[in-house]
Amino acid sequence: MISAAGIAAQLTELALAVVLAPLLTGWVNQCRAWLQNRSAPGLLQPYRMLAKLFQKEVALAHNASPMFRTAPYLVFGCLCVAAAIVPTLGTDLPLNAVADAIALVGLLALARMFIALAGMDVGTAFGSLGARREMLVGFLAEPALLMVLFTASLISHSTSLATIVETLAHRELVIYPSMAFAGIAFTMVSLAENARIPVDNPSTHLELTMIHEAMVLEYSGRHLAMIEWAASLKLFVYSCMGLALFFPWGVAEGGDWLGIVLALPGLFVKLAIGGAGLSLIETVSAKLRIFRAPEFLGTAFLLAVLAMLVHVLLEG
Amino acid sequence: MLALLGSPLAGAAVLALVGHRDRAAELNVAFSMLTFLAAATLTARVIAGGALTVLDEQFFVDSLNVFLVALTAFVGMTTAMFSRPYMRIERDHGRVAAGGLRLYHSMYQMFTFTMLLVLTTNNLGIMWVAMEAATLTTVLLVALYRTHASLEAAWKYFILCGVGIAQALFGTMLVYFAAEKVLGSGTGALLWTHLDGVKASLEPTVMSIAFVFLLVGYGTKVGLVPLHNWLPDAHAEGPTPVSAVLSGLLLNVALYALVRCKVLTDGALVSGAPGERAAFASRLLMGFGLLSVVVAAFFLSRQRDVKRMFAYSSVEHMGLITFAFGMGGPVASFAGLLHMTVHSLTKSAIFFAVGHASQKAGTQIMDDIRGLIRSNPTVGWGLMLGTVAILGMPPFGVFASEFLILTQAIALQPWAAPILLLSLGVAFAAVFGKVQPMVFGDSNLIRLPHQPALVPVFSHLAIVLMLGLWTPPYLADWYRQAARLIG
């Protein structure tokens, strides 16, 4: 049964995600600047950015349909729900019974679909180009992500993320070789999905190499703010997912008030390390040509399938 | 009974005298109707009172032949109705002279007479004579147009069927020879009713040799491969009503003769020969049937002439029926009889539609006939539905009989079923692929001066449709009785 602690953990988690997501983005940017020997923007820069955008007036293309205007909110909503599903603090989350790992992937895909459709809505060359590339990345990354989650599900005999985390964190420690493959695959997928180098470059505005940025080129004002926020949320969700799958220790079991409170600093630390890792990867690798992206993601997909096979072979 | 035979005979005489006058066509229809009425009464009597023999046992009707008599008389009547406008248009086009029409009408009645004679006679010898006479009359009909092609077709028809049927005479003699031992010499030894009674004591070796000759003889008329060569030529070059009756009736009649002989042979072999030989006749029929189906199916896709194509389709269906009779047993024979019925109805309906279509197009070449459904929807639909029916698509009756034949084949001869089905598939691809653009698409056709006769087409198709969904109980009983006779 859902406990009061669970509901509290759920709400905290959701609020935390929404609030902290831009912070994580800021942290990654800061780390990257340091690693690249640049002077770093402040940690709160993303918040300032959002505030600025919210205040600005929206300049909407003549041709934009209602779809264009609703998409940012929908994307934001989808990612919020996704963030709420991933257990970061406790495993007794009410929403866990509502949506499992597959639904999580589904929600991410829904968000992607809306943003891609919105990208095509105005009918500019860049919009549709970005949408196409985003969907290309999506159709290669999504199955890989699903396979990663499946590997974990096979281990824990459940697709419920809470159960997965519980199995991985609170049962006796077993070394799963399959999770190593899955981990690499997951990292590659996260890079691609969050518009990071080597697939995309979040800071570029060079038209022909853009993916994410090309798609949202027509957005301005509050709509753009919602999109940006959603993008940080996405990074946050992926990070948390990675933590839940590969470093689940510290997440509270059941309705344990104390555990939830204790899990909080753990989460901060893990996210900080993860963000730093991400910026490290981004710094040491070069951006791929867009035509090479399928190979990159194909590798991720194969690794994820391999992870499942390894599980069946060695651990089954 | 007498009316049945007398009507067409009188018709032949009267029409020969009447000649080409305007009423000739109507008279033709009237005589055919009279024949049909006679056939219907006869049928009613046989249904009510069972088999009967007439005129010193020279004529004999049982459920097997009375069904064919009814069918023959019916299709004969509808074909006469169809030929009225058809031949009139032919005359207008100058393809046939006035004398030709006189010949046509009287020979048409004569042909009906000979077929009915084959069906009703009790004497195997007379049966042969009538069959030969049927060949002669149709040779004249096929040659009606006096063109190169029609003469060539008629010549081939005559020579091949004449030679073939000569073998049947030899076979008939051998039967007589065998029967003489049992029944004593004289007319009695050729009467089927008598032969049927003593078939178990006929000499098996003689009977099997006789059957070979009879098979080659009547098989030529049935159009079994490799004896079929005359068939496409004769069908394609004769007037369309003649093609319709050739395909729809004559082939049936020849097959009927063959089946009668098979019954005797089986009777002799089952009682007098060791196991293996007992199925001799059945095996031969199955073999020829199967070969005909396969070869005809492959022929179909090479055709350019529409009537020629449907002629090959007749070869295919005759093969199927022969195969069914070869398998034997109540269900297969039932199916064979049903298939005879639906095939002759459907095929003649197709020829009616094809006749009008080619008159409109002025050609029988399929590539030149386009878009019937635009220029004349009823003819187009007639052809389309007929084709669909003949290809064995439900809900038409051809499917019903094919279903029975094939299911029996699966049960009795599992090796043959896939071969048959694949051949039917090939046939489907060939025929449908050619008929579809004739019916659909943009039209290139002209309107005709005379209203086409479509009652025959659609009445045939309606009956075939009904037989696919529902066989009237008395008809089923009738088929069952006949199937029991065939064994």
Add this chain to the structure above:
Amino acid sequence: MSMATLMHYAPQVINLLAALLLLLAFAMLAQRRIQLLINLFAAQGLVLAASAALVGLVSGQHHLFVSAGITLVLKVVVLPLILHWLIRRLNVKWDVETLFNIPTTMLIGIVLVILAFNVAQPISLLAGTVARSTLGIALAAILLAFLMMITRSKAVPQVIGFLAMENGLFFAATSATYGIPMVVEFGVALDVLVGALILGIFIFQIRERFDSLDTRHLEKLKEQ
């Protein structure tokens, strides 16, 4: 000649006639000249009539005399006359061309005779008639006529072949079974007559249309 001597010699005579029939069949197969072919056909008819009459005499089946009469009239007189008239009218004087050369044809013919004898043997064993051994010869005559039709490419010899086949059939009927019932026989005779007439008409028409009686001109109707 008493009845007894007749009975004694009759089977031998019938056998002789049968052999003659076969010989004539071979002769027709080998014959190139069309007039001679018709004459041979007439001779065959004569032999046929004689044998029918003889069998009738021996067996007491008197209707065979009628058959013999019909044969005599039809096959010895009427049909050859028609044929002669036909070739005169059509001015056909050329030699008959064959598809194979004559020796080959003869060789095939011999094989056919052996086959025919073999096939007919079990039947002959059962035959109770005086002409029991002649059935094989009848069958051989039929097959040889068939062969002749195959090898000749002109229309008239084909017709003669057709009629010769009829001869073989008739011989089979008389020799093996004492003749088939009269009704049938009349029917057959009628058919043959009408058939021959129709063929005659056809030959005229073909000649008119094609300017030739070579059946090799009749090869337009075929599959491409």
Add this chain to the structure above:
Amino acid sequence: MLASPLHDVLACALGWLAIGLVGVFQPRNFWLVTRVLFPLGAIIGLAIAATALAAIFSPPSSLVLPLGLPDLPFHARVDALSCFFLLLLGSVSAGVSVFAAGYFRRGEGTPPGLQCLYYHVFLSSMALVLVADDAYFFMVVWETMALSSFFLVTSDHGSAEIRRAGFLYLLIAHLGAIAILLCFGALQSGTGNYTFETMRAVQPTPLWATAAFLLALVGFGAKAGIVPLHVWLPEAHPAAPSPVSALMSAVMLKTAIYGLLRVTFDLIGWPLWWWGVVALVIGLVSALFGIVFAAVQTDMKRLLAYSSIENIGLVMAGFGLTILFKAFSMGALAALALTATLYHCLNHAFFKSLLFLATGSVLHATRERSLGKLGGLIHRMPWVAWTALVGTIAIAGLPPLNGFVSEWLLLQAFLFTPGLPHSYLNMLVPVAAAMIALTAALSGYVMVKFYGVVFLGQPREAKLAEAHDAGIRERIGLLWLAAGCVVLGLAPVAAIGLIDPIARAFTGHGLALGGAAGWLMLAPISAERAAYSPLAVLLMIALLVTIAWLSVRLFYHGRMRRTAAWGCGFPHLDARMQDTAEGFGQPVSVVFEPFFRVDQAVPSPFDAKPRYRQSLDDRLWHWLYLPVVRAVDKATALVTVLQRGRISVYLMYSFATLLVLLLFVR
């Protein structure tokens, strides 16, 4: 209400036939056909759906009709499986019929009365297929279904391409029917009795059972459009008028699935495990193949047709999995896989018909099927666009709509597969799951392409500005089907309840649905292992979106200004600069290059009028079909030797036949 549900169904089927007959006697009475007959057909559809819904939990009832062959009268029977598919037929056809009432226009192609005849005969024969209980009845209605749909496909028969499509369709349908007939032949196991009752009762030997299964796979597969028997599908579905395409894709393909299920689980009863592998592999290949081809299509209806191949592939994969589980006596999992299979059938029926109808509206409004000439229709045709969006999300398999539910169930079934007694099978499962995941992801790509190119962006042609939105009857049809997608997406537990009797009948197990959260929560095995509640997801999203929207309005402002599109400052933006359908498909054609037979011409730098041309062809056509055609051609060339026109040769045949037979008789 008549005596039994079976009577009701038969009465409805007769009703459809009667409507068709009325239509054929009034072929040009446009008003009657569109205002009376088609709506009436829709009502009958609803009646069938209602009957089936009521009867799905009742025991099977059967009936012998006084029709058919003398020794094999028509047997009819409804059980849970028939009811389920009848429900599908009735509910979908109701929407399609209403739409069709507004769709058929005056003076187009075949007279409306004839269309009405074909259409209702088609519906009626599909209904009868589902209740047929003997081989003859089944074959009759099965082929009638093929024939009537053929006439529908070729209703615009002026174009040679459509005629060719129709021919190909009917030919493959007919060959399939031949295989089905042989399958029934194998199933009667020598009893000579072709009622399904007998087939159920007798247990065929494994050899015969295998033959029957493979024949059924070929026969029904040809109708369902599984690879490699799919070639007719992308030709025929686009050729047909849109309501017909909708019915064909949505319902007719499902009758093939029905046939497969009926034969495998009902008539054969106990499948062998490796059949499941065959079906699974075929299903996966079809799914991937279909979606990859859909991605590169430039014709919107072809795209949807290929997507049907994909969906049928998914259904087949579920079917294969069901066989596997059942063969290894894993009842609960078999029930799960079967549920996923049937659920996907139902879902596909709704969203695919919805999308086909949407394309129909677009086609009518613009007279354009090519994606390259559409665009921006969301402004001109909002009703169509927004209902199509529902279908798009559903077909892409995204939460919270129905496509996701069945894919979710299917993946669940895969995840619980390990534990099969064959180690190779266990290996197969991850690969299979990966392919399903890839397919699902690709379908998202395809649907973004479809929706984006048709409805979003700028109109690619000037004439699109005159496009009008769908009429009222079309809207009702679209809304009905969209509502179906939503309901099936949000209330999966209720819908699965309908499948439960079937699962229990075939596998002996049902899903554990009575869990804690009851109707709200879908937890097929246990809430511990997997659970999904679409309604809650939707509410959460809605809530969060509302909160976000309100707080933005509350804390900031709603100011907005319309301006020219930015486009990175590029001033001369026009519609031709958008991605074309080809362009959108390009990445897929590169990634999956081995699937295609590519024929392209790249312009040289010196071309005055450079043209880029590319055509992507199906390799199977060249590998499988053309060789067969050539072989048949060769065979026909061989037999013509028999008929060379020379009479001596003909005589020789007859002579040789005689001699051979004489030798034989000796």
